[in-house]
Amino acid sequence: MKFAERMSLLGTETAFEVMARAKALEAQGKDMIYLQIGEPDFNTPKHIIEAGIAALRDGQTHYSAPGGIKSLKEAIVKEIALRRFVEPNVENIVVTPGAKPIIFFVLLALIEAGDEVIYPDPSFPIYESMINFVGGRAVPLPLREENDFRFDADEFCSLISKRTRLIILNSPHNPTGGVLSKTDIELVAKVAKENNIMVLSDEVYKNILYDESEHHSIYSLPDMQQQTILLDGFSKTYAMTGWRLGFGVMPVDLAKKIERLMVNSNSCTATFTQYAGVAALKGSMKEADSMVETFRQRRDFIVAGLNKLPGISCFKPKGAFYVFPNVSELGMRSDELENYFLHEASVALLSGSAFGKNGEGYLRLSYANSIENIDIALQRMRTAIEKI
Numbered sequence: 001m002k003f004a005e006r007m008s009l010l011g012t013e014t015a016f017e018v019m020a021r022a023k024a025l026e027a028q029g030k031d032m033i034y035l036q037i038g039e040p041d042f043n044t045p046k047h048i049i050e051a052g053i054a055a056l057r058d059g060q061t062h063y064s065a066p067g068g069i070k071s072l073k074e075a076i077v078k079e080i081a082l083r084r085f086v087e088p089n090v091e092n093i094v095v096t097p098g099a100k101p102i103i104f105f106v107l108l109a110l111i112e113a114g115d116e117v118i119y120p121d122p123s124f125p126i127y128e129s130m131i132n133f134v135g136g137r138a139v140p141l142p143l144r145e146e147n148d149f150r151f152d153a154d155e156f157c158s159l160i161s162k163r164t165r166l167i168i169l170n171s172p173h174n175p176t177g178g179v180l181s182k183t184d185i186e187l188v189a190k191v192a193k194e195n196n197i198m199v200l201s202d203e204v205y206k207n208i209l210y211d212e213s214e215h216h217s218i219y220s221l222p223d224m225q226q227q228t229i230l231l232d233g234f235s236k237t238y239a240m241t242g243w244r245l246g247f248g249v250m251p252v253d254l255a256k257k258i259e260r261l262m263v264n265s266n267s268c269t270a271t272f273t274q275y276a277g278v279a280a281l282k283g284s285m286k287e288a289d290s291m292v293e294t295f296r297q298r299r300d301f302i303v304a305g306l307n308k309l310p311g312i313s314c315f316k317p318k319g320a321f322y323v324f325p326n327v328s329e330l331g332m333r334s335d336e337l338e339n340y341f342l343h344e345a346s347v348a349l350l351s352g353s354a355f356g357k358n359g360e361g362y363l364r365l366s367y368a369n370s371i372e373n374i375d376i377a378l379q380r381m382r383t384a385i386e387k388i
Helices: 005-009 014-027 046-057 070-084 100-110 126-133 153-159 182-195 252-265 271-282 286-307 334-344 371-386
Strands: 093-096 116-121 137-144 164-170 198-202 228-233 246-249 363-366
Touching: 005 126, 014 334, 046 271, 070 093, 070 246, 070 271, 093 100, 093 252, 100 126, 100 164, 100 198, 100 228, 100 246, 100 252, 116 126, 126 137, 137 153, 153 182, 164 182, 182 198, 286 371, 334 363, 334 371
Parallel strands: 116 137, 116 164, 164 198, 198 228
Antiparallel strands: 093 246, 228 246
16 A cells, blocks of 8 residues: 555654553553553543533434534633633634644645744653654754753753744653753744744643642743634643643634644534533532642652662653753663563663754653552663663
8 A cells, every 4th residue: 555655754652652662561460560651540530520410311423513612612711811811702712622723723724835844852852753754844942851851041042043934842741851941932032023923831730839839831822822822621620631622812813723723533522421511610620639649659659669770860850740851871772761661671661862952861761550560660770770
């Protein structure tokens, strides 16, 4: 079968590939510990589940408007006003099946062949994959450990060119757990306004913060609402990965284009899941807050444990639920270590290089697992390292 050439430009998420390999080993009798996937290990809060079930029973099994149901959009408006201190209109919002379609659709709507898109490196691999797929030029912005995995201001400014069409931000950050400061986003806003560049701000981890860290959204800054696409969703905050529910907040003229892309791809987001989203936004945050506190305890445990392992040092992340330990002293490439720990320690984790060139020398571990399992994983990793 002959495939379109564009298919060769598509990357993937290594987390799913590693999980498949780990499952194959598990089927052979290996006792695997999974620290590779970016998914909360909690169930969706009961009041959200009940809202989804109630919607199904009430007959919410039909098409909805391509951009989302009115009640969910209204709830999102209130959520944005509460947490970002600026109130959009329902016409600014497009609801999608998960947050990924917003990334894809925005790039399809804005990027012509050869247009440049600045994105963080390391980062969520789908950014680069989609930039390449639509014919754009992916311009990596290095995030370095010595700067708490934030970008260097001078380096950022040096990447701006006449062809820069879009800047992608992600804070709290996957895979490092770094958090951008107010100064960081103010610089991006200044540069974006001076050069008429749009900004896609991925804020899906905004509610998962530690140690009094603050979330700063570029969408909140003066005059940035017309130049920002705010990307958010329900998967991480409410443990709703399988519900596939996300949204974008953007200028109205762009929202209309994204809705047209929805019509041509998905028709709409599943209606009953949207009613569950309303319950998530209007309901208690008690379970979500409890989940963050559990993540904080796990973060402290895994960071302390990794820093005790020979040849490994680990930055203490300020957000999300990942650690990004430096393993350069072990003398193996990141992808080699990923495979080594999978087979020698029965621990599934990810190579830092899977997240970009600047991820080489690091590994990503998700602490969306119990402290008991994390402890076993650390013990196994120590034994495996001693064999190197």
